[in-house]
Amino acid sequence: MVTQVFVTGGTGFIGANLVRLLVQQGYAVKALVRPSSCLDNLQNLDVEIVQGDLNDSQLWQLMEGCQALFHVAAHYSLWQADQEVLYRHNVLGTRNVLAAARQAGIERIVYTSSVAAIGVGAAGEIVDETHQSPVDSLVGHYKKSKFLAEQEARIAVEACQDIVIVNPSSPIGPFDIKPTPTGDIVLRFLRREMPFYLDTGLNFIDVRDVAWGHLLALERGKTGDRYILGNQNLTLKQLLDQLAQLTGMSAPKHTVPAWLPLSVAWIDERILAPLGKTPDVPLDGVRMARQRMYYDASKAVRELGLPQSPLSTALKDAVDWFVNQGYVEIDTLRL
Template identity: 75%
Template sequence: MQAFVTGGTGFIGANLVRLLLQEGYAVKALARSGSRLDNLQGLDVEIVKSDLNDPDLWQRINGCQFMFHVAAHYSLWQADRDALYQNNVVGTRNILAAAQKAGVERTVYTSSVAAIGVGASGNAVDETYQSPIEKLVGHYKKSKYLAEQEAVKAVQAGQDIVIVNPSSPIGPWDIKPTPTGDIILRFLRRQMPAYVDTGLNFIHVQDVAWGHLLALQKGKTGDRYILGNQNLTLKELLDQLAALTGQPAPQNAIPAWIPLTVAWIDEQLLAPLGKTPSVPLDGVRMAQQPMYYNAAKAVRELGLPQTPLSTALRDSIEWFVKNSYVKKD
């Protein structure tokens, strides 16, 4: 059984590649020229140097029965608008067409809960919910919605594709790190004197990897599955980190107008003058409403694991410390 994986050098992809190898799959991993390969070092993986816009990509996929399209461009900066649509929407269209041409039997497409949107008044929503695209905050969310529609169109044209929508994963191999990993790191480095009053759905990244494999094995063609676990306020997450580390959690919430003002000045006034912005405006706007989700369908139909969040946080802390992101006390 041979699987073609895009995004294998990233957080979810690196955990998925390890799981596939553990379960006996041979893996080809797509990597752009110049990509950091740290997350795949020492693994028995065939690295395919190419990108989603390669017209001959189907030849690299040839011979693989399955594909996991995990790769995506993530950015909340307004200036990255064009790159988001090119990589996420056009790139998804290209790779799905290449998989079809290469004779791939089944594809798992990694969307995001970002493509679903958020419920009213912080209510948890499931796969049946969909925010209108004009209500999705920022070009990242809009690009992920449009990319998911590319997968839906391909299914309607006869391709066997299952869609998974991970929430906010936590755990090892968070090399960049992700926004959630950055929260954990800033807490560990004692760089978080206050917090934003928001909430997210969190899940162990290794459960997300299992969700991908279970979607391949059990998912219904054309269906989407939220890969999530626990809904927590950011304050509750920080309190869990405090309990695990013995470090104090911040006690004060930042009024929403402060980060909004900082972000607006950063992106609208200083960025055009050449300053690298520090706070993305879309990120602040997203945080104004809790992003809660219900993963019951994936648990029920796929058997999605629900590892305790404390385990995910502990695994994340250990990985960051071991890899020198945080100085040991």
């Protein structure tokens, strides 16, 4: 029986919700953090915190005594200038973490991939775990790095490591400290910084359901299988309308043509960034937004028992968390 688990990425959005769930369910948790990590998401939790890096050669020593590993940590960036760090953290880091787990005698691993590694269907087609876009067609180095990191997990499975792969979609909820791109949508809406919207679509899920998906994958997942942790496919407009209904604020009514943010992003990254200006709009982010990223999570629901909590609850809790943490001025919100 698994009693002690090792978690990478526990200070992040998904990781913090997973750590809370594990503690609630009676697991002893050892969380790997970098010396520079913000520990706010782990405050007041009964968790053993150990300092290290995904690429530490002696990482296995920190894992000793644990029966299971949740490798949640990843570097997220859509800036093309971050190409090298994406591959170092996401691909080489995953390779090292899995090797360390083998050396430490970890019995079972849940690896957090992403729907980004799966790719997208044609013209908004809903796809499941059997779909795989060619790596060359994945937009941006983040998606490519997550695809290659997932291949590291598959290589380790072939070498007889017990690994289950989970692919979260776009989570919503509390403890989105950075915030993530999905949280940024919520924040910009609350701050009235979204007069227009792009005609795009995503699959959304309550982040606490994602945490449960990880634990259920540990308990019930098939070795070597991937499980999409998702819930509802919505256009961005539908999500914004839900936020409007929840908050009483007005949702943007007009779309912006894709060529406009593409032009701004191209100028930002290709002209102004080399001159020393910090870019505001990532080119790869705009390219991604031109695709509807819709997914079918029925395998995880059927085989793992993945919860499908209402997105309205996740949105409300995300709004409340951002407000309570001071990300949004109450006067600005005017609920």
